[in-house]
Amino acid sequence: MTDLPLLLPHAAAPPPAPLGRLADEVYSLIQQDIAYFRRVPGDRFTEGDIATQLGISRTPVRQALFRLRDEGLVELLFRSGWRVRPFNFARFEQLYELRRVLEITSVHRLCEGGRTPGHALLDALAHRWLAPPQERSTDANEVALWDEDFHCDIVEAAGNEEIARVHREVTERIRIIRRLDFTRLPRIDAAYQEHAQILSAILTKRGNQAAMLLRAHIESSQAEVHKITLHQVHMAQRAGRGGGA
Structure with missing residues (x-):
């Protein structure tokens, strides 16, 4: 998945982006991964996986995933994280x-x-x-x-x-x-x-x-x-x- 340059730590890092903007960026990244089949239907992952990969907290990741769930792209599994839904x-x-x-x-x-x-x-x-x-x-x-x-x-x-x-x-x-x-x-x-x-x-x-x-x-x-x-x-x-x- 493509990294977010905005989020990468460095010596002269700008102030943290607002939570809503972070969630929007995470949403766009995951959506693109699904669209281009970097995450294929049936793939499982956790909020922690994505948060660690991007170097951010789980809160904006969770917000992005629930938005994607509402659009029918991912689903929340009972005690098993998330899964990319098959195309309906x-x-x-x-x-x-x-x-x-x-x-x-x-x-x-x-x-x-x-x-x-x-x-x-x-x-x-x-x-x-x-x-x-x-x-x-x-x-x-x-x-x-x-x-x-x-x-x-x-x-x-x-x-x-x-x-x-x-x-x-x-x-x-x-x-x-x-x-x-x-x-x-x-x-x-x-x-x-x-x-x-x-x-x-x-x-x-x-x-x-x-x-x-x-x-x-x-x-x-x-x-x-x-x-x-x-x-x-x-x-x-x-x-x-x-x-x-």
Whole structure:
């Protein structure tokens, strides 16, 4: 697991970080370890293991782990520490279904009315996703972040704060597996093409076409994530058992 430079002791160490910030950093580290299968489903560990590794107290570790437990990524075992939970594909399917409903509803709202303050977000998205090929990013991490912003900004632009709030919560819960969709260059190219088509339909008020394109885009991403996740879990578990390639 990646160390936290902020936490490493040295002669001119800065003042200790606030407890809440430490918990956030530990949360991010463990989440990334799970996302990239440095901790595979079924792995067991204790709060003390992580605290010792990072050189911090167990309190922020415990806070981070309970947050991850609430998101369904780890589970607390009776007198046995913690364990990375297996991927619950049924749960992710439900979250993806909710995401589709929220985003398609937002697309129709954007296409039915006139220009609103939220359309400034669409203009910014068009600048990024309608860029010519030579100006497109090929950085998977960057495009993954932009992809998340694309969908969140569309929902926010529609102007319903409660829909946007629920959508952000769903986004947080599926972030780990969504980013697996950008581990291959063809999916990055597809993201640019599909986002451009969706935006063009929204900007020209073609609501039904925009909704159809958005649904196909989400379902395509969902299928790729499911396939990649199964493969990576299998390979990570084989490596953990000493299996060959």
